[in-house]
Amino acid sequence: MKIGITNVGTKRLAEHRRDGWSIAKTQYFAFGSDAYDVEQAVLYACATSSAFLHICPPTKCGAVERRKPQTQT
Incomplete structure (x- = not known):
């Protein structure tokens, strides 16, 4: 799986x-x-969700930075 912008x-x-x-x-x-924020949110979800670990292990997810998405107020 490859996720990117x-x-x-x-x-x-x-x-x-x-x-x-x-x-x-x-x-x-x-x-x-906006594209970057969505990309980072998806990568974060992949890196932290057990449902994605078999597809995208954290060490091979393709993300250089897996930051928690920022919420807007």
């Missing part, structure tokens, strides 16, 4: 497909900071 118009998704990855979901965000 990319800009519209780049070749990144095509490169992942070429390398054998399947794209399960894409979501457009008006602001890169």
Whole structure:
């Protein structure tokens, strides 16, 4: 499983497909900071949820930083 963000118009998704990855979901965000926040929340959930540990062990989840998502008030 690979979770990440990319800009519209780049070749990144095509490169992942070429390398054998399947794209399960894409979501457009008006602001890169919003995409980053969602990415970090998903990575945090993967790293801390026992349901994901067999798919994405914390040492191989692909996240350099697994920070707890910040809540907005």
